[in-house]
Every structure is written in structure tokens, then in C-alpha cells.
Amino acid sequence: MSAFSAIGEDREIDREEFTPTLEPQATWCPGCGDFGVLKALKQAMPEIGRNPDEVLLVTGIGCSGKLNSYFECYGYHSIHGRSLPIARAAKLANPDLEVIAAGGDGDGYGIGGNHFMHTARENHDMTYIVFDNEIFGLTKGQTSPTSPKGHKSKTQPHGSAKDPIRPLSLALTSGASYVARTAAVNPNQAKEILVEAMQHDGFAHVDFLTQCPTWNKDARQYVPYIDVNDSDDYDFDPTNKEEAAAMATEAEKGLYEGEVLTGRFYVDSDRPSYSEEKQAIGEMPEEALAERYFDDDYEWERTHDMFLDRHK
Amino acid sequence: MTDHELMWRIAGGSGDGIASTSQNFAKALMRAGLHVFTHRHYPSRIRGGHTYTEVRADSDPVRSRGDGFNFLLALGDSFARNPQEGAYYGDEEVKPLSENLDELNDGGVIVYDTGLLDADDIPNFEQRVEENDWHVYPINLREIARDHGREVMRNTAGVGATAALLGIDLQYFEELMAESMPEDILEPNKEILHYTHDMVKEEFDLTHDLRVPQGSHDEEQVLLSGSDTIAYGALDEGCRFIAGYPMTPWTEVFTIMSQALPEVGGISEQVEDEIAAAALALGASHAGVKAMSGSSGGGFALMSEPLGLAEMSETPVVLVEAMRAGPSTGLPTKPEQADLEHVLYTSQGDSNRVVLAPGTVAEAYEQSRLAFQLAYGYNIPAILLYDQKIGGELMNVPASHFDREPNPDLGAVTTEAELAEAPHGPGGKFHRYRYDAEDGVSPRSIPGQKDGHFLVTGNEHNQAGHIDEDPTNRVTQVERRASKLDAIREFLDGQSTQTYMGPDEADYGLITFGSQQGTVAEAVDRLNAAGHSVKGIGVSDMMPYPVEEMTEFLESVDEALVVEMNSSGQFRGLTQKELGRFGDKLSSLLKYNGEPFEPAEIVAGFEASIEGQDVPDQQTTYVPAAGD
Numbered sequence: 049m050s051a052f053s054a055i056g057e058d059r060e061i062d063r064e065e066f067t068p069t070l071e072p073q074a075t076w077c078p079g080c081g082d083f084g085v086l087k088a089l090k091q092a093m094p095e096i097g098r099n100p101d102e103v104l105l106v107t108g109i110g111c112s113g114k115l116n117s118y119f120e121c122y123g124y125h126s127i128h129g130r131s132l133p134i135a136r137a138a139k140l141a142n143p144d145l146e147v148i149a150a151g152g153d154g155d156g157y158g159i160g161g162n163h164f165m166h167t168a169r170e171n172h173d174m175t176y177i178v179f180d181n182e183i184f185g186l187t188k189g190q191t192s193p194t195s196p197k198g199h200k201s202k203t204q205p206h207g208s209a210k211d212p213i214r215p216l217s218l219a220l221t222s223g224a225s226y227v228a229r230t231a232a233v234n235p236n237q238a239k240e241i242l243v244e245a246m247q248h249d250g251f252a253h254v255d256f257l258t259q260c261p262t263w264n265k266d267a268r269q270y271v272p273y274i275d276v277n278d279s280d281d282y283d284f285d286p287t288n289k290e291e292a293a294a295m296a297t298e299a300e301k302g303l304y305e306g307e308v309l310t311g312r313f314y315v316d317s318d319r320p321s322y323s324e325e326k327q328a329i330g331e332m333p334e335e336a337l338a339e340r341y342f343d344d345d346y347e348w349e350r351t352h353d354m355f356l357d358r359h360k
Numbered sequence: 361m362t363d364h365e366l367m368w369r370i371a372g373g374s375g376d377g378i379a380s381t382s383q384n385f386a387k388a389l390m391r392a393g394l395h396v397f398t399h400r401h402y403p404s405r406i407r408g409g410h411t412y413t414e415v416r417a418d419s420d421p422v423r424s425r426g427d428g429f430n431f432l433l434a435l436g437d438s439f440a441r442n443p444q445e446g447a448y449y450g451d452e453e454v455k456p457l458s459e460n461l462d463e464l465n466d467g468g469v470i471v472y473d474t475g476l477l478d479a480d481d482i483p484n485f486e487q488r489v490e491e492n493d494w495h496v497y498p499i500n501l502r503e504i505a506r507d508h509g510r511e512v513m514r515n516t517a518g519v520g521a522t523a524a525l526l527g528i529d530l531q532y533f534e535e536l537m538a539e540s541m542p543e544d545i546l547e548p549n550k551e552i553l554h555y556t557h558d559m560v561k562e563e564f565d566l567t568h569d570l571r572v573p574q575g576s577h578d579e580e581q582v583l584l585s586g587s588d589t590i591a592y593g594a595l596d597e598g599c600r601f602i603a604g605y606p607m608t609p610w611t612e613v614f615t616i617m618s619q620a621l622p623e624v625g626g627i628s629e630q631v632e633d634e635i636a637a638a639a640l641a642l643g644a645s646h647a648g649v650k651a652m653s654g655s656s657g658g659g660f661a662l663m664s665e666p667l668g669l670a671e672m673s674e675t676p677v678v679l680v681e682a683m684r685a686g687p688s689t690g691l692p693t694k695p696e697q698a699d700l701e702h703v704l705y706t707s708q709g710d711s712n713r714v715v716l717a718p719g720t721v722a723e724a725y726e727q728s729r730l731a732f733q734l735a736y737g738y739n740i741p742a743i744l745l746y747d748q749k750i751g752g753e754l755m756n757v758p759a760s761h762f763d764r765e766p767n768p769d770l771g772a773v774t775t776e777a778e779l780a781e782a783p784h785g786p787g788g789k790f791h792r793y794r795y796d797a798e799d800g801v802s803p804r805s806i807p808g809q810k811d812g813h814f815l816v817t818g819n820e821h822n823q824a825g826h827i828d829e830d831p832t833n834r835v836t837q838v839e840r841r842a843s844k845l846d847a848i849r850e851f852l853d854g855q856s857t858q859t860y861m862g863p864d865e866a867d868y869g870l871i872t873f874g875s876q877q878g879t880v881a882e883a884v885d886r887l888n889a890a891g892h893s894v895k896g897i898g899v900s901d902m903m904p905y906p907v908e909e910m911t912e913f914l915e916s917v918d919e920a921l922v923v924e925m926n927s928s929g930q931f932r933g934l935t936q937k938e939l940g941r942f943g944d945k946l947s948s949l950l951k952y953n954g955e956p957f958e959p960a961e962i963v964a965g966f967e968a969s970i971e972g973q974d975v976p977d978q979q980t981t982y983v984p985a986a987g988d
């Protein structure tokens with residue numbers, strides 16, 4: 049019997065279960081795109097049938113990190129850039145949990161860029177939502193890794209001399225098996241993509257365009273947007289990596305030219321998740337490791353019996 | 361220690377099999393009934409360079425490296441750089457012989473491989489041999505190995521020669537070889553072993569007196585390093601998750617764990633950097649698995665921020681820190697104890713962690729287990745601080761020391777039944793951080809447990825984990841977290857984590873922490889035998905500091921000398937800070953040349969200190985007490 053009875057509980061889920069009573073109203077600025085992520089995520093939960101006690105949401109630091117305060121579940125508001133290594137270890141420890149990591153573009157593509165690359169490479173079965181607003185919001189408007197070249201801010205008074213990070217291409221080349229972009233202004237698509245991302249067995253990266261009305265007033269509001277999977281103007285196969293790469297490159301380029309291309313860019317349902325890979329080579333148990341500590345019948349191994357002979 | 365002890369040094373180049381040969385040699389002597397202790401010296405170099413391992417063996421227990429050594433087996437350095445005129449590194453080909461002569465004791469024995477070393481290349485060799493009464497046995501080990509097997513087997517020839525010269529029964533070596541070698545390698549090795557042994561007996565008149573000591577064990581022994589025992593302690597506490605990134609010397613623990621964990625259904629993760637490594641350990645622990653990570657100084661620096669998160673979020677985790685000489689890349693393969701302050705204080709905010717520094721290979725097992733018990737019992741990070749010395753040295757320990765029950769207890773966690781009754785905040789958040797928790801320890805729930813959800817955050821938070829900047833809440837939570845250290849101190853006072861040496865009453869004290877304990881213990885015995893009145897203490901509890909025990913110790917002596925491997929006297933500083941007095945009683949004996957103390961250096965340093973003289977050895981430094 050599982051020590052974690054919330055996992056797999058068979059009942060109807062109400063999205064309002066994820067609204068905290070203590071602080072039901074988020075303190076993001078009026079018009080902030082982050083509200084769109086919160087709403088889409090709450091709407092997605094009944095569809096995947098997960099309750100607050102079986103969801104682990106790990107965030108970093110930034111406006112995005114406040115998601116944990118406004119979304120009721122096992123929350124882990126960690127440190128800047130480090131949500132992914134915490135989240136993926138929790139998933140290895142207990143693969144039965146629904147594990148979601150979230151952070152901003154500075155958090156995920158800047159300070160945590162190394163973890164992003166490696167978590168995608170390993171294809172952990174989890175969802176990573178990046179609140180991409182092309183700016184540092186919480187620290188009041190500095191240029192971020194996705195700010196366009198030439199972007200002026202208090203810390204880049206002459207405009208950024210750097211080309212922005214291309215997050216979709218980065219995810220793709222690193223090995224993510226599900227790569228999508230959606231926007232806060234497109235709530236239906238956002239919810240659908242989050243549902244798919246959480247149901248996907250592998251690392252699902254969602255670059256979530258979240259307009260910042262306070263610190264990035266020059267930025268577009270990500271309208272009008274085009275869904276590349278629905279539009280007749282784009283013909284590509286998201287299960288084909290080469291075609292996905294070309295489409296991602298076009299979307300990344302387009303964003304800085306006023307064209308908001310969203311949708312699923314890459315979906316690889318065949319690639320085994322990291323847990324499956326590790327189990328296949330005998331480096332991860334089949335049953336959730338976390339269960340073992342609550343199993344009174346488990347015979348714990350002793351080094352005296354297992355490893356001491358080689359030292360005699 | 362007896363007068364008949366053997367201190368055998370095997371020297372060659374990195375990559376010449378010095379480590380494996382010396383390990384088998386030590387194990388053979390242990391099986392022959394002796395107590396053994398090894399000291400490893402190797403350069404931060406890929407191939408070649410001056411490398412040696414000493415094996416000290418005696419019929420009595422051996423706790424330290426010795427003073428110098430009395431038997432040199434000088435193999436060639438097969439990766440020596442070709443010497444050019446005026447080369448900075450000199451003639452590396454002769455170094456296995458030349459570099460070791462300064463520390464070879466009077467009357468010592470030298471075996472060198474004439475197939476690779478020419479004594480004529482060493483300045484004044486004959487003269488030095490005569491002056492020091494060395495007994496030299498030149499043997500073409502390389503040729504023997506080549507004729508009867510392969511050239512790389514010359515180590516075996518060297519062991520055969522050693523056995524002949526010291527009177528060691530070959531059976532112990534044969535058995536070990538049979539256990540580790542495949543048939544096609546075993547046969548030529550056995551032939552080389554016997555051939556060299558018999559040849560030496562036939563061709564040389566033995567002019568030296570040194571013979572292998574005779575001894576017997578009254579119970580079965582095992583030969584282990586500190587890295588082994590740290591890993592085994594973790595496994596016996598039910599640790600089933602490790603994340604790490606390679607760095608010398610911590611890599612040894614990581615390697616042992618990575619090979620053992622799949623055998624016990626655990627998980628090892630080699631990840632992108634040490635920030636990730638520590639963060640993974642937190643993530644796994646949060647999800648309900650006993651987890652660890654670790655590194656050496658540079659990598660541990662990267663763990664600072666996750667360490668602080670573990671303190672603030674009260675996520676239990678064990679980190680190990682294998683010190684090597686710093687700052688920065690420092691001396692990558694040499695021991696030092698200069699990361700004490702780093703480990704105590706790194707990360708922003710007030711420290712709220714346990715730091716233990718085991719003094720011996722056997723203690724490392726117990727304190728590795730203790731680190732897990734404290735971390736999980738009190739929901740606090742615990743750090744095991746050790747160094748390259750204790751991590752790599754091998755010594756014999758009774759097998760029965762490890763015959764203990766495993767303890768997979770997750771510590772201060774809730775069950776679902778308890779959660780159903782536990783207080784919750786608005787929105788159903790479990791009160792994970794209760795103000796009124798006993799000993800400050802508020803049990804945690806594990807994700808997936810029904811009615812257990814709460815928020816972990818690095819921000820200051822209220823009882824449910826919700827971010828809260830209210831001053832009263834702040835003070836309450838800071839004090840509750842701090843009170844866990846008081847409770848841990850009280851618990852540790854009932855344990856025996858400090859090690860006492862010498863008589864109960866004495867005029868002088870010798871104080872040390874961590875890996876120098878065995879060497880200080882030997883020095884204490886020698887000083888008392890020489891008529892001094894000295895007692896010693898090896899301290900393991902760095903945080904929370906053993907205030908009562910140390911106060912009692914210092915009140916009982918007139919003066920005390922603090923022995924540590926760093927240049928700024930960090931442990932003496934900690935002692936004065938924690939006790940707030942005794943500054944006029946405490947002087948320091950420091951060593952920071954990349955080598956651990958020898959017992960004689962501590963004896964000499966102590967004698968110089970009480971007579972107010974300079975320490976005779978340039979390699980150690982004496983710092984007088986405040987006001988002196």
C-alpha cells in the first residue's frame with residue numbers, strides 16, 4: 049500500500065482547490081502576463097486529474113516565483129535559477145508525483161541556463177514553464193537574456209549589445225522532447241499546451257510569453273498571435289526534428305520583428321524519459337524510492353554483509 | 361609502536377600502480393597479523409611525477425604515519441619527462457630514488473630498479489649511503505618482469521624482493537593476487553614474485569637488521585579508507601541518493617557510493633555542477649529519500665546557496681567536504697584543514713548547521729551515520745568535514761565495528777494519520793513550521809501525503825511556510841531554528857564524539873580536530889614516555905561546539921597547544937570564539953606544506969613551545985598564545 053494516498057486519488061478535481069485561501073489574490077501588477085499562467089495552470093489541473101497533494105511545483109526567484117504563493121499544492125519556492133535540479137531530483141525520488149518547475153527568463157535562461165540545458169538533455173519527465181517577458185521585473189526593469197538586441201535599461205543605458213537567447217532552439221538542441229511556446233493573451237491555447245506538457249512523458253518546455261506592462265512597456269503585448277499548428281501559412285511536422293528546428297528559428301526571429309508565433313514546435317513521444325533510461329540500465333528502482341522508507345517490511349541492506357568482504 | 365616497526369615506502373610515477381601495489385601490500389601484512397596504516401603522497405599530475413605510498417606496520421595498533429621511513433622500494437617513473445639541459449623539473453627519471461632519500465631513516469633499506477634507475481646519476485649517492493648506514497640492494501626489476509611476463513609487472517618483482525629482504529611469507533601476496541587477477545595475468549605475476557624472491561635470497565647477503573614484525577589479531581580485521589567508511593556509514597543510515605560532480609579528493613566517496621547504490625536499489629546522479637548537485641540532494645530529500653551530496657573546497661563553495669536554502673527551509677541533507685590545500689585550486693592532491701571556517705560560515709545569514717570532523721577512519725563511519733541521524737532527526741543540514749589524508753589513508757579496523765543494524769528512519773516526518781490530526785492554516789496548508797515545536801523541530805510532510813501540502817521557501821515564512829515578514833514571526837522562527845542547535849548540543853553531550861588521549865590529569869594539553877587525531881595521540885604517548893605531563897583531545901564537533909567539554913579540558917591544564925593543518929589557526933580561533941576566554945593559554949602548532957604532521961614534529965613543536973624556543977623544523981610553525 050502506498051504511503052502517499054493523495055497520489056492517484058480517483059475523484060473530480062475542482063480548479064478552485066488550487067486557489068489559496070490565505071492569499072487568494074495575486075500581487076502581480078495589473079495587466080501582467082503572469083496572471084495568464086496561473087489561470088491556465090489551474091484550468092489544466094482538472095483535465096490531468098491531479099490534486100494539490102500530489103503536485104510539486106518548484107519555482108525560482110522573480111515575479112514568476114510568486115506563482116507558489118498563489119497556487120495551492122506542495123510548493124517549493126527555491127533560489128534563483130535552481131528550480132530544475134530540485135524538481136528533477138524529487139521526480140527521481142518519487143516518480144509518481146506530478147512535478148512542475150517554473151521560473152522567469154532570467155531564472156531559466158540566464159542564471160539557471162546550465163541546468164536548463166542538462167535537464168532537457170536528460171529528458172526528465174516533468175514540465176518546465178518559463179515566464180518569458182524579456183525583462184527582469186522583480187528587480188525593476190533590467191535587460192534580461194531574452195531582451196532584444198539594443199534594448200535600453202538602467203543597467204544597459206546604451207542598449208544591449210547582446211543577441212538574445214533563442215529558448216526554443218536551445219531546448220531543442222539540448223534534447224527536450226516537447227517544446228512549445230504560448231502566450232498569456234491566448235488562454236485557451238495556453239491551457240491546452242500545459243495539459244499536453246504535463247501528460248507528456250519527458251521534459252516538456254513551455255516558453256510562456258508573459259507581457260510586462262510595468263517594466264517592458266515598449267514590448268509588444270504578444271498580439272496578434274499565430275498558432276503555427278493551425279495556420280495555413282506554416283506547414284511543418286512537429287515530430288520531425290529538422291522541421292521543428294526550422295520552425296523554432298523562424299518563431300524566435302519573428303518575435304523581434306513583431307510576429308508572435310506560438311504552438312507546439314516539437315513533440316517526440318517515443319524518446320524514453322530519464323527514469324526509464326536509468327531503470328533500463330539498472331540504476332533506478334522500479335518502485336518509487338520514497339515508498340521504501342514507509343515500508344515496514346523492507347529488509348534494509350547492511351554494508352557489513354554486502355561490501356566488507358572485499359576489505360578483508 | 362614498537363622498535364621493530366616497518367615503514368615501507370614504494371615510490372614511482374603516477375600511473376605506475378603505486379596505489380594498488382601498496383594497498384595489496386598493506387592488506388597482506390594485515391592478513392599476516394599486523395596493524396597497518398598507509399600514507400599517500402601524489403602530485404596533481406596525470407602521468408609521472410613523484411608519487412609514493414608508505415605502509416607502516418607493527419604488532420601494536422598504528423594510528424599515524426611514522427617519522428620518516430625505513431624501507432624504500434624505488435621503482436622507475438615510466439612517465440618521467442625527458443630531462444633537458446637546465447630543465448625546471450630536473451631529471452625526473454631518478455626521482456623515485458633521489459626524492460625519497462632525505463626522509464629515509466638511518467640504517468634504512470633501499471631496493472631500486474636498475475632497469476630504470478642509475479645510482480650514478482644521483483649526486484653523492486655512495487657517500488650518503490655510507491653516512492646513513494643504508495643497505496642498498498640494486499635489482500633489475502624491469503628485466504625480471506619483462507623476461508617472465510610484462511614490464512608493468514615490475515611492481516610484483518619489487519614486492520617479491522621486499523618479501524625476501526624482510527622475511528614475509530609469499531602466501532599472503534599470492535592469495536591476494538589470486539583474488540584480484542584473471543588467470544592469464546596471475547600466472548606470470550606469481551612466477552615473477554617467486555623468481556625475484558628466490559633470486560634475492562640466493563644472490564644477496566643481507567646486511568640489514570630490519571625484519572617484518574610478528575603479530576596476530578584476536579579478531580577479523582578489514583582494511584578501509586575514510587572514504588570507504590563515510591560511504592558505508594551513509595548506506596547503513598539508509599542513504600539511497602547521491603548527486604555530485606567530480607573533484608579531488610571528494611571523488612572517492614562519490615565513486616564508492618555510485619558503485620554501491622545500484623546494488624541496493626538507490627540512485628546516483630553525476631550532474632552539471634555542484635550547485636545542481638546540492639540542489640538535487642535537497643530535492644530528493646524533500647521528496648522523502650535520505651540524500652547526500654558533497655565536494656571539495658571549490659565545489660563546496662558553489663553549494664553555499666543551496667546549503668542556505670536547506671537551513672532556511674529546514675530540509676535535511678548531508679553534505680561531505682573533503683578538504684585539500686587552498687585557496688582556489690591550491691594543492692589539489694594534498695591535505696589541509698583550512699576549510700573549517702568556510703564550512704562553518706559559508707552562505708548568507710546566521711549559520712544553522714551541524715559540522716562534524718571525524719578523527720579516524722573508524723570514527724568516520726560512526727560520524728557519517730551520526731550526521732544523517734542529526735540531519736533527519738532535526739531537519740537541518742549536516743556537514744561531514746574531512747580531508748585528503750583521512751579520505752585516502754588505509755588502516756585496519758575490526759570487522760565487528762561495522763556489524764550494526766541499518767537505520768533507515770526518516771526522522772522528523774509525519775505520517776498521513778498524523779497529518780489528519782495536525783493543525784493546518786487557511787487553504788489547508790499543513791503547519792510545517794510550528795512555533796511551539798519541541799526542541800524547535802517541526803516534523804515535515806512528504807509530497808504525495810494527503811493533507812500534507814505546504815510551502816517551502818527561502819524567504820522567511822510563517823507556520824504554514826507562507827512568506828511572512830512580520831517582525832514577531834521573524835524573531836520566533838529565527839529563535840526556533842537556532843534552538844535546534846541547542847537541542848543537538850545536548851544530545852551530543854551524551855555521546856562520545858570527542859577523543860581523549862593520555863592521562864586524566866596533566867599539566868599541558870594538546871588539542872586537535874579531525875584527521876590529525878591519531879598523530880597527536882602518538883605524540884601524547886611519546887611525550888609522557890619522555891617524562892612530560894601531557895593529555896590530549898581530538899575534537900569532532902565543530903558546530904554545535906562542545907563548550908562544556910572544552911571548558912573542562914582547558915581549565916584542567918596550564919597551557920594547551922592546538923595542532924592543525926592550516927596557516928591561520930582556524931580551530932584555535934573557533935575555540936576562543938566559542939569559549940570567550942583561554943586566549944592566554946592557547947598556542948598553535950601549524951603545518952601547511954601539503955603534508956600531514958609526523959608524530960616527531962608534534963613532539964618537537966611541543967617541547968619548543970614549553971621552553972619558549974623556535975620550532976626546529978622549518979615545515980611547521982609555532983604561534984604563541986595571546987599576550988606572550
